[in-house]
Structures are given as C-alpha cells and as structure tokens.
Amino acid sequence: xxxxxxAPAVDVIVLGAGMAGLVAAVRLAEAGLRVTTVAKGYGSLRxxxxxxxxxxxxxxxxxxxxxxxxxxxxxHPEHPYARISPATLAEAVQWLKEHVGTYAYxxxxxxxxxxxxxxxxxxxxxVVPETMAAGDLRSAGPLVIAGIGVLKDxxxxxxxxxxxxxxxxxxxxVKARPVLLNPPANGQADVGAMAxxxxxxxxxxxxxxxxxxxxxxxxxxxxxxxxxxxxxxARSVWxxxxxxxxxxxxxxxxxxxxxxxxxxxxxxxxxxxxxAGGRFVLGAEAAGPELRHSELVGVRIRAAARVTxxxxxxxxxxxxxxxxxxxxxxVSGTASERALGLPVxxxxxxxxxxxxxxxxxxxxxxxxLRVDSSLRPVGPDGEPVYENVYAAGAVIGGARPWRExxxxxxxxxxxxxxxxAILKEAG
Amino acid sequence: MEEGRDPHVRLxxxxxxxxxxxxxxxxxxxxxxxxxxxxxxxxxxxxxxILVERGDLATGTTGRFHGLLHSGGRYAVKDPQAARxxxxxxxxxxxxxxxxxxxxxxxFVTTPIDDPQYADRFIAGCQDTGVPAEEIPVxxxxxxEPRLNPRITRAFVVPDATADAWKTxxxxxxxxxxxxxxxxxxxxxxxxxxxxxxVTGILARRPDGEQVQIRAQVTVNAAGAWAGRIAALxxxxxxxxxxxxxxxxxxxxxxxTVVNRCEMPADGDILVPIRTVSVIGTTDIxxxxxxxxxITRAEIDQMLESGENxxxxxxxxxxxxxxxxxxxxxxDHAPADTRDVTRAHAVLDHRKRDGVAAFLTITGGKxxxxxLMAQDVVDxxxxxxxxxxxxxxxxxPLPDSQERRFYTLGSRLAERERTLxxxxxxxxxxxxxxxxxxxxxxxxxxxxxxxxxxxxxLGMGPCQGGFCMYRAAGILHQLKHLSAAEADQxxxxxxxxxxxxxYPLLHGDQLREAWLDDWIFQGVLDVEHLPRAAPALPRExxxxxxxxxxxx
Numbered sequence: 021x022x023x024x025x026x027a028p029a030v031d032v033i034v035l036g037a038g039m040a041g042l043v044a045a046v047r048l049a050e051a052g053l054r055v056t057t058v059a060k061g062y063g064s065l066r067x068x069x070x071x072x073x074x075x076x077x078x079x080x081x082x083x084x085x086x087x088x089x090x091x092x093x094x095x096h097p098e099h100p101y102a103r104i105s106p107a108t109l110a111e112a113v114q115w116l117k118e119h120v121g122t123y124a125y126x127x128x129x130x131x132x133x134x135x136x137x138x139x140x141x142x143x144x145x146x147v148v149p150e151t152m153a154a155g156d157l158r159s160a161g162p163l164v165i166a167g168i169g170v171l172k173d174x175x176x177x178x179x180x181x182x183x184x185x186x187x188x189x190x191x192x193x194v195k196a197r198p199v200l201l202n203p204p205a206n207g208q209a210d211v212g213a214m215a216x217x218x219x220x221x222x223x224x225x226x227x228x229x230x231x232x233x234x235x236x237x238x239x240x241x242x243x244x245x246x247x248x249x250x251x252x253x254a255r256s257v258w259x260x261x262x263x264x265x266x267x268x269x270x271x272x273x274x275x276x277x278x279x280x281x282x283x284x285x286x287x288x289x290x291x292x293x294x295x296a297g298g299r300f301v302l303g304a305e306a307a308g309p310e311l312r313h314s315e316l317v318g319v320r321i322r323a324a325a326r327v328t329x330x331x332x333x334x335x336x337x338x339x340x341x342x343x344x345x346x347x348x349x350x351v352s353g354t355a356s357e358r359a360l361g362l363p364v365x366x367x368x369x370x371x372x373x374x375x376x377x378x379x380x381x382x383x384x385x386x387x388x389l390r391v392d393s394s395l396r397p398v399g400p401d402g403e404p405v406y407e408n409v410y411a412a413g414a415v416i417g418g419a420r421p422w423r424e425x426x427x428x429x430x431x432x433x434x435x436x437x438x439x440x441a442i443l444k445e446a447g
Numbered sequence: 448m449e450e451g452r453d454p455h456v457r458l459x460x461x462x463x464x465x466x467x468x469x470x471x472x473x474x475x476x477x478x479x480x481x482x483x484x485x486x487x488x489x490x491x492x493x494x495x496x497i498l499v500e501r502g503d504l505a506t507g508t509t510g511r512f513h514g515l516l517h518s519g520g521r522y523a524v525k526d527p528q529a530a531r532x533x534x535x536x537x538x539x540x541x542x543x544x545x546x547x548x549x550x551x552x553x554x555f556v557t558t559p560i561d562d563p564q565y566a567d568r569f570i571a572g573c574q575d576t577g578v579p580a581e582e583i584p585v586x587x588x589x590x591x592e593p594r595l596n597p598r599i600t601r602a603f604v605v606p607d608a609t610a611d612a613w614k615t616x617x618x619x620x621x622x623x624x625x626x627x628x629x630x631x632x633x634x635x636x637x638x639x640x641x642x643x644x645x646v647t648g649i650l651a652r653r654p655d656g657e658q659v660q661i662r663a664q665v666t667v668n669a670a671g672a673w674a675g676r677i678a679a680l681x682x683x684x685x686x687x688x689x690x691x692x693x694x695x696x697x698x699x700x701x702x703x704t705v706v707n708r709c710e711m712p713a714d715g716d717i718l719v720p721i722r723t724v725s726v727i728g729t730t731d732i733x734x735x736x737x738x739x740x741x742i743t744r745a746e747i748d749q750m751l752e753s754g755e756n757x758x759x760x761x762x763x764x765x766x767x768x769x770x771x772x773x774x775x776x777x778x779d780h781a782p783a784d785t786r787d788v789t790r791a792h793a794v795l796d797h798r799k800r801d802g803v804a805a806f807l808t809i810t811g812g813k814x815x816x817x818x819l820m821a822q823d824v825v826d827x828x829x830x831x832x833x834x835x836x837x838x839x840x841x842x843x844p845l846p847d848s849q850e851r852r853f854y855t856l857g858s859r860l861a862e863r864e865r866t867l868x869x870x871x872x873x874x875x876x877x878x879x880x881x882x883x884x885x886x887x888x889x890x891x892x893x894x895x896x897x898x899x900x901x902x903x904x905l906g907m908g909p910c911q912g913g914f915c916m917y918r919a920a921g922i923l924h925q926l927k928h929l930s931a932a933e934a935d936q937x938x939x940x941x942x943x944x945x946x947x948x949x950y951p952l953l954h955g956d957q958l959r960e961a962w963l964d965d966w967i968f969q970g971v972l973d974v975e976h977l978p979r980a981a982p983a984l985p986r987e988x989x990x991x992x993x994x995x996x997x998x999x
Binding site: 067069077137138139140141142143170172173174175177178181182185186189207208209210273275276277279341342343344345348349350351352353373374375376377378379382384421422423425427 | 762922966969976
C-alpha cells in the first residue's frame with residue numbers, strides 16, 4: 021500500500037484535553053469532522069474554578085472586558101487576545117453556554133462580576149456558573165459564609181472578614197459573617213472537595229445541611245458555600261438548597277485541586293464530545309510531527325511504550341503552558357514546545373526568566389508560541405511553521421493568565437477560533 | 448512523641464508575663480544549636496539560665512545546613528582536631544539524641560574527578576584520628592547505592608548520619624526549660640550592659656518595640672556568625688569570617704547513604720539524604736556580612752555539575768529549593784580561603800583576652816560539635832563563677848531519645864496512620880496533622896507561617912506550601928491567633944519568602960509545580976488583591992538575605 025496516497029486516518033487530531041482542546045474538539049466533532057483528542061492527562065480544566073475569566077486586571081481592575089479588550093490588545097500585540105475579535109469572543113461565550121448541558125452559565129463579556137474567593141477577595145469574572153452568581157459583590161446584600169467542618173480547604177471566618185474589608189475599601193460595604201456546619205461525615209474528619217460533592221448528591225446529607233443552614237441564616241442573608249454542591253447533579257443540589265433555605269445560595273471555588281466546578285465543566289464538555297462521535301485517547305502524548313516533504317501529515321503519538329504515526333489533515337495544539345507542561349523549561353533555562361517542537365518565544369538561557377520578587381512580572385511567565393491571525397504558530401520570520409497546525413489555550417504565549425484573570429477566557433476563545441479556522445478550510 | 452512537640456516552651460510569653468527586667472546567673476545570646484546547647488548544659492548544672500535569640504530558634508546557620516552528622520572522615524586529612532571532635536560527638540549524639548538522628552551511614556567514594564592518591568591518605572588520616580573507615584569493593588558500594596556514578600574507583604564506609612537540626616534544637620530547648628531555663632526568641636540584643644569592665648547583662652528589644660533588661664552574672668556570646676557583632680557591643684573584637692555555603696534539595700532521595708567525595712574538602716562534595724529529600728552541598732565563599740549575601744547562578748551550576756558527578760542524571764532531578772547559610776569561622780588572623788580555617792571551636796574568656804569580665808564567646812565549631820562546645824564554655828562559666836559542676840549532657844538523653852531509637856524515614860507516616868480518620872492532614876507532603884499545627888500555634892503568641900514551617904516542616908515538601916499554607920492561614924485566623932489582616936500578611940510574607948528559595952531553580956517539573964501554586968494563589972484566590980496585604984509583619988525580623996531560600 022502506498023501510504024502517501026492513503027487518506028488521513030482522521031480529519032483533526034486535537035492535542036490536549038483542557039478547556040481549549042475540549043472546546044475545539046467538541047465544535048469540530050459536532051460539525052461532522054472526524055476528531056481524535058489525544059491527551060497525556062485529564063487536562064487542567066479540572067483544576068480550574070471554571071469561571072470564564074475574560075480580563076480582570078490590566079493591571080487596574082476591569083469593569084467591562086468587552087470594552088477593555090480593544091485597547092488591551094493594541095497595547096499587547098503578542099497577547100492571544102490580539103487575535104480575538106469582540107464578535108468571536110461573544111460567539112464563543114454563547115457557544116459555551118449552549119454546550120454545557122445542565123451546568124448553566126450566566127453573564128457576558130460586557131461586565132465583570134465580583135465573586136468572592138476562598139480568601140474573601142472580590143475577584144473579577146465575566147461568565148460564571150449560575151451556582152456562583154449570587155455571590156456577585158456588586159449587588160450582594162448581607163451574606164453568611166458557611167464552611168463545612170470536615171473540609172480543610174475553605175475557611176469561612178477568613179472569607180467573611182476579608183470580604184467585608186475588601187468591599188468597604190471599594191466603597192460598597194457588604195456585610196458577611198461566618199458559620200461552620202457539621203453535617204454527618206461518617207466518622208471522618210478529613211473529607212476532600214470531590215468526596216463532599218458526591219455526598220451532596222445524597223438526599224439525606226443535603227437535608228441535614230439544609231437544616232443546619234436554616235438554623236444559621238437570618239433575615240435577608242444570601243448563603244455562600246464552598247463549591248462542593250454536587251458533581252453531576254450540581255444544578256438540582258443548588259436549586260434544592262435554595263428552596264429549602266428560602267435564600268439565594270452561591271458557591272465559592274476552593275483553592276486546592278481538583279476543582280469540583282472544573283470537574284463539572286470538563287465532564288460536560290467531554291460528554292458532549294463523546295456524543296458527537298469524537299474519540300478520546302488518554303495517556304498518550306505527541307512525540308513530534310509526522311512529516312512528508314516538510315508538510316505535516318500527522319502526529320507521532322507515544323502510547324504504551326511505542327511511537328506510532330497518526331495521520332490527520334489538521335492539528336489543534338492545545339497542550340497548555342508552563343503549568344500543564346505544553347511548554348517546558350530545561351535546566352539551562354531554555355523553553356521548548358513539547359509536542360511538535362515548535363519555536364517558543366521566551367527568555368533565552370542567559371536571560372533572567374524569573375525575578376526575585378514573588379509578584380514581579382517574570383519574563384518567563386509569558387513564554388509560549390506566537391501565532392498568526394488564525395492562530396497558526398509562526399517562526400521567527402512571522403510565517404506559519406505548518407499550514408495546518410492551529411494553537412489554542414495557554415500554549416500561546418504573551419499572556420499572564422493568573423494575574424490578568426484571563427485564563428479560561430483565552431482558552432475558550434482560542435479553542436473556538438482554532439475550530440473556526442479549520443471549519444472554514446474544511447468548507 | 449512527635450518531633451518538635453514541645454508543650455513546655457511557650458515561646459515569647461515567658462518574658463511577656465514577667466516584668467520588663469529579668470535576672471539570671473547565665474545569659475546565653477543566640478538560639479542556634481550552640482546557644483540552645485549552652486542553655487541546656489547550664490540549666491542542667493543548676494544555673495538559672497536565660498537564652499535570647501533575635502528571631503526564632505534555629506533560624507541562623509543551624510537551620511540552614513545540609514543535615515550531615517559528620518563521622519569526621521571529611522576532616523581526617525585536613526583538620527585532624529576537627530575530625531577527632533566530630534567522631535567523639537557523633538558517638539555521643541547517637542546515644543543522647545537518637546530521635547533526631549537517622550543512621551544512614553556514609554560513603555567516601557573516589558569519583559573520576561578526584562585525585563586517586565587521596566584515598567590512601569584518607570584511610571591513614573581516619574586511622575590517626577579514630578574515625579572508623581572500612582574499604583568496600585566498588586561493586587558493593589554500587590549495590591548499596593545504585594544511582595552512584597559507576598565510574599567510582601574506591602569506596603569507604605564511615606559512620607556518617609543525618610541529623611534534623613530543628614528537632615535537635617527544639618528538643619534541647621524543651622529539655623533546658625524542663626531544667627528551669629527561659630528561652631526567649633524574638634529578643635534582639637541591642638546593648639551589652641557593663642559596670643566598669645564587668646559585663647552585667649544585656650538590653651534586648653522585642654518585636655513590639657519594648658526593651659527588656661536582663662542582668663546576668665555571666666554572659667555567653669553564642670551568636671555564631673554574628674558573634675563578632677555581639678562582642679563589639681561589649682567592646683571586644685572577635686574576628687568571625689562568615690563562610691557562605693549554598694545547598695540544594697531534590698524532591699526525593701537520590702541516595703539512602705551520605706555520599707562524600709573522597710578528596711580534600713571542596714565545593715559540591717556531599718550528597719546528604721535527609722528526611723524525604725537529598726541535599727547537595729556546598730560552597731564556601733567568604734562574605735563580609737552574615738545578613739547580606741547572594742546566591743549566584745554560577746554557584747547553582749556548580750552544585751548541579753557536582754551532583755551529576757556523584758549521581759549521573761542529577762541535573763534532570765526535580766529541584767525543590769536552594770538556600771544558603773554562613774559558617775561561623777573564627778580566626779585571629781585573616782586567611783585567604785575560609786575552608787582553611789579550622790572547624791574546631793574556641794572558648795574566648797574576654798577577661799583574659801580583652802580585660803572585659805563575665806563575658807565569654809563560644810565560636811567556631813559546627814553543628815556536630817554543639818554539645819561539646821556547650822560543655823566547654825559552661826566549664827569556663829563554672830570557673831568564672833568559682834564553682835565546680837560537671838556537665839551531664841554526654842550521658843543524659845534528650846527528651847524522646849531515652850529509648851535510643853533512631854528516627855527512620857517512615858516515622859512520620861507511622862505516627863500519622865494512627866490518626867488517619869480522626870484528624871485532618873494539613874500538609875500532605877510532610878504529613879502534618881491538624882492537632883500538631885494547632886498545638887504549635889497555641890505555643891506562640893503571634894506565629895508566622897515561616898516559624899510553623901521550621902517547627903513542623905509545614906510546606907517543605909514538593910509543593911512548597913501550595914496546598915497547606917492557605918489552610919494554615921485559615922486555621923490561624925479561625926483560632927484567633929491572628930487577625931484577618933495579620934493572616935493575610937502572613938500568607939503573603941510566606942509566599943514572598945518561599946519564592947526566594949524557589950525562583951533560582953525553576954525549571955522542569957518544579958517549574959510546573961510553582962505555576963500550579965501560582966494558579967492557586969493568584970489565579971483562584973487572587974492573593975495579590977487581598978485588602979490589607981501590606982509588607983511582611985515587623986515581627987518577622989531575623990536573618991534576611993538578598994536572595995536565599997531556607998533549609999528544607
């Protein structure tokens with residue numbers, strides 16, 4: 021058989037199963053393309069608080085991401101947002117809202133809400149799970165912040181006190197007080213967020229929590245709880261708690277992985293991908309491009325101790341940045357792109373990648389690929405390295421997602437746009 | 448009992464409940480291993496004793512070394528006196544401080560870059576100084592330590608071990624308080640008071656700015672690398688030549704035995720397995736100021752290269768952090784290279800030396816010999832006070848070491864497993880349970896997260912506080928040890944301090960870990976916009992360097 025003439029095994033290989041990869045894969049699969057997602061691990065979406073942060077700080081607080089983005093993109097021409105039009109962003113957000121099943125999202129890119137973190141900081145975010153929205157400190161009335169004794173990753177007293185100080189400093193003081201719930205824990209003192217989320221799917225446990233809450237809540241208070249209110253049944257758990265207490269209930273993301281909201285979103289998107297006929301290969305990773313006459317015709321996949329070429333027409337590279345491992349830095353300080361060996365824009369070995377101050381702007385933070393207007397990684401000459409490779413998510417450099425509060429906004433919009441570019445070519 | 452547990456020492460509260468003046472027979476300046484050893488020895492001999500330390504205990508050189516309990520082999524050729532002291536104390540500490548020691552054993556190996564002739568001088572030196580050393584076949588050495596460089600040509604077994612410096616200091620402090628001593632951390636000496644040529648005590652400043660007068664019949668300067676400064680306050684000149692050394696920890700053990708290069712002491716010649724990590728050390732660079740120095744990229748590269756020589760593949764190992772410490776090397780003249788200064792110690796009676804009475808300095812030496820140093824200087828204290836009382840520290844075991852059972856790597860896990868479902872695990876890396884954390888918090892008036900780190904090893908593991916520090920800050924606040932503003936500041940101060948030891952080594956998997964931590968603290972918690980996260984609390988005075996990490 022002459023494999024040069026054989027058709028590619030699939031239309032698209034998506035490398036990575038975080039927010040960007042899943043969005044691209046779902047979109048492409050739903051459009052009828054044959055999609056295989058290859059992921060080394062489950063993807064860092066499962067670590068994410070699952071709020072779609074678009075732009076929170078630049079570094080001053082941003083009230084409206086949609087309004088701020090044109091100026092921000094102009095000031096940061098290598099930022100991924102410099103490739104995303106306001107229309108694309110709005111479409112991507114709308115697309116997500118329609119693709120997360122029962123895990124509903126609210127909000128839009130025009131306005132940042134201010135949701136309390138597990139330290140009580142009002143954190144800007146534009147598009148958020150409906151289970152979190154009642155915590156919006158721009159409009160919230162008095163709050164009761166309820167911790168759960170067996171959960172060590174949420175400290176309601178610190179949340180409440182910081183929250184009062186922070187909102188007072190911003191000019192609209194919100195009253196908050198802590199309460200600690202002690203629902204039955206089967207004799208265990210240490211229950212993690214995921215295990216608690218599953219317990220909330222048990223009706224008896226839910227009723228016990230609701231009873232404690234009813235006793236604790238007073239007047240017009242809304243109730244803030246750690247984001248552990250169910251996994252697959254989050255919406256019904258949340259709805260039932262609101263009905264049982266007669267008060268608005270909102271979730272606050274817990275800091276230590278895995279993130280229950282992140283798990284919900286990842287499972288919703290993965291479920292969508294499966295139903296659209298997309299394949300999902302876990303525990304495999306790219307070992308470089310498969311080339312014919314310097315054209316990319318597939319990806320070499322390493323799995324089960326062997327490397328096999330898998331052919332495709334397009335690749336979406338969504339392997340993540342420095343935390344997920346899509347971009348690596350070796351002991352000499354050299355940054356590289358792990359899957360396809362694409363050129364990385366980063367400080368070189370002799371340059372300072374990191375500065376002594378923890379909150380400095382570390383040059384290495386923005387390490388990543390540079391891309392053209394349709395998200396194809398480019399070389400130093402500014403030309404695409406391969407015509408049929410598109411990058412999405414944190415593998416694209418130029419952003420400081422943690423500081424900007426822009427991570428999932430970048431991943432959503434670039435994942436959406438990468439799929440868009442491929443769909444255009446596919447006709 | 449668990450390590451560090453210390454219900455008797457209520458830090459900083461001793462003086463807070465007393466009046467602003469105190470009196471004692473023996474006043475010790477410095478809360479490192481030497482100072483705490485002196486306080487214990489003096490208290491055991493029945494002297495009323497007070498110890499002052501400017502920061503927390505073991506925050507100077509003691510908390511910043513690699514943890515090697517020398518057999519003496521390292522000094523067998525170059526510094527026979529130090530070698531004799533090391534092996535003598537090695538044997539004693541195994542007897543009295545077993546719970547602080549892991550009996551790892553040690554190897555001296557001739558690596559490809561070492562002078563092959565040195566091995567014969569080494570074995571002869573060991574025989575002369577009484578350091579037990581036995582040559583074993585290279586194949587046997589490689590069987591014991593499979594990661595060792597297979598190109599080694601000779602190997603010797605010596606009784607090296609590792610010692611947990613913090614645990615040793617805390618346990619000594621506890622024993623000292625049981626004998627009536629008062630241990631006062633966060634008391635910085637601002638003046639040495641004199642009556643004519645007689646030192647009468649000190650004036651110490653507490654973090655709240657209050658000054659405390661302590662009168663003493665004898666004042667012992669055990670300030671280590673800072674002893675020159677204390678001596679100067681008394682009008683005496685003591686030349687301490689601080690020798691900076693850096694160390695780096697990998698996130699797991701690469702070897703189970705202490706591995707030394709069989710060569711004259713040089714940079715990067717030891718790999719020490721301690722607790723859950725391996726530490727490579729060290730450099731020796733003279734520095735003028737023990738509080739201000741830097742870790743350079745060249746030093747880090749040198750350590751990486753040295754590690755690669757001992758254990759091929761070392762540079763690919765995950766690096767947790769880098770830190771440095773300053774050796775208190777004493778000299779009465781100025782040698783060019785600090786490694787040429789003897790590691791043996793000296794007791795200076797300033798009456799004989801400088802005409803200043805009731806003032807002694809104990810200096811030089813090393814962690815391994817802290818007990819002997821303490822014994823020697825308290826012997827001199829007895830002379831000054833005109834009494835004869837024998838030291839008992841060589842015979843009386845420290846608390847928790849009465850059974851003479853060595854610490855083992857699994858000790859913490861075994862302890863933890865007993866309470867697995869009863870209690871929360873606050874630090875997964877170092878297996879710190881909530882009860883321990885709360886105990887430690889309640890013993891300190893306003894604990895910093897960094898103090899808790901040293902006392903409990905909280906945040907010392909692979910995630911470097913990524914998971915546990917939010918919890919610890921929350922619990923500190925919940926139990927009302929800190930206000931919310933103080934908890935915020937403590938958290939930010941911890942992150943700043945941690946970063947110093949992490950950022951010079953960020954690559955590979957540890958960079959991913961650091962980015963995950965940043966995601967938690969910045970991305971999820973938005974720690975950089977805490978309402979009142981001002982600079983670090985003033986109470987966190989203490990050793991400050993330009994770019995150092997802390998010991999693992």
